[in-house]
Amino acid sequence: MRVGVFDSGIGGLTVVKSLLEHQLFEEIIYFGDTARVPYGVKDKNTIVRYSLEALEFFKNFEIDLLITACNTVSAYALEEMRAQAPFDVIGVVEPGIIATKNALTDPNAKVLVLATHATVSSKAYETMLKARGFNNTISKATGLFVPIIEEGLFTGDILRSTMDYYFKDLEHPDAIILGCTHFPLIADAIADYFHNNVTLIHSGEAIVEYLETHYVFTEKHPEPRIKFFASENPEALRKVAQNWLDLPEEK
Numbered sequence: 240m241r242v243g244v245f246d247s248g249i250g251g252l253t254v255v256k257s258l259l260e261h262q263l264f265e266e267i268i269y270f271g272d273t274a275r276v277p278y279g280v281k282d283k284n285t286i287v288r289y290s291l292e293a294l295e296f297f298k299n300f301e302i303d304l305l306i307t308a309c310n311t312v313s314a315y316a317l318e319e320m321r322a323q324a325p326f327d328v329i330g331v332v333e334p335g336i337i338a339t340k341n342a343l344t345d346p347n348a349k350v351l352v353l354a355t356h357a358t359v360s361s362k363a364y365e366t367m368l369k370a371r372g373f374n375n376t377i378s379k380a381t382g383l384f385v386p387i388i389e390e391g392l393f394t395g396d397i398l399r400s401t402m403d404y405y406f407k408d409l410e411h412p413d414a415i416i417l418g419c420t421h422f423p424l425i426a427d428a429i430a431d432y433f434h435n436n437v438t439l440i441h442s443g444e445a446i447v448e449y450l451e452t453h454y455v456f457t458e459k460h461p462e463p464r465i466k467f468f469a470s471e472n473p474e475a476l477r478k479v480a481q482n483w484l485d486l487p488e489e490k
């Protein structure tokens with residue numbers, strides 16, 4: 240199977256990392272809309288329009304499946320994309336909810352959703368969590384983490400003060416949904432903040448779980464072809480990809 244991965248920028252590489260670890264696809268086409276990131280501060284119409292434009296880009300490739308790694312796109316534009324796509328389109332919200340359900344036995348568990356402003360305003364996670372019986376949910380827009388992560392600050396004082404700013408008044412959660420592509424990169428720091436006593440739900444892992452349940456993968460692909468595209472400065476995206484994904488050389 241060949242897969243497309245769409246994100247507003249570089250964050251979706253965290254999902255690619257999980258796909259590579261599980262060796263599911265023979266070819267991965269990645270597109271990051273780096274010229275227009277962040278999506279998480281934009282309104283629904285703009286997010287849908289940008290997402291449909293990205294869909295047109297993916298129609299140039301022979302892919303079997305498109306993953307919208309971006310939570311903001313998954314929260315707002317999935318239906319519109321599905322209506323116009325000649326291939327399956329999967330978002331990260333539903334897999335994240337299923338992974339949460341699988342990880343937590345207690346429906347009264349306190350679930351904290353960390354996401355962009357747009358994702359939080361959409362209430363996509365909250366609505367789906369409620370539908371699965373979770374009523375003890377708090378969503379928090381934590382968009383400041385996005386530029387901090389893009390700056391490579393995965394540890395240290397700036398990250399720590401930002402976590403204090405967002406988390407200091409919160410009750411200790413039982414689980415945290417990392418509802419933004421970037422956040423798996425600071426998963427360790429977040430876990431540490433909550434004394435390593437919290438279950439973290441990661442979109443990349445959740446999507447792999449979802450794919451393995453809904454599709455049949457007959458063989459492993461340890462060395463997939465992988466191509467990176469960006470709407471601005473694709474070279475910068477390729478560099479980050481090589482760094483984050485430990486790719487020895489461009490494949």
Ligand code: DGL
Nearest residue numbers: 247277278279310311420
């Ligand atoms: N990719 C976005 C998400 O997962 C985060 C960055 C942005 O705001 O575009 O929601």
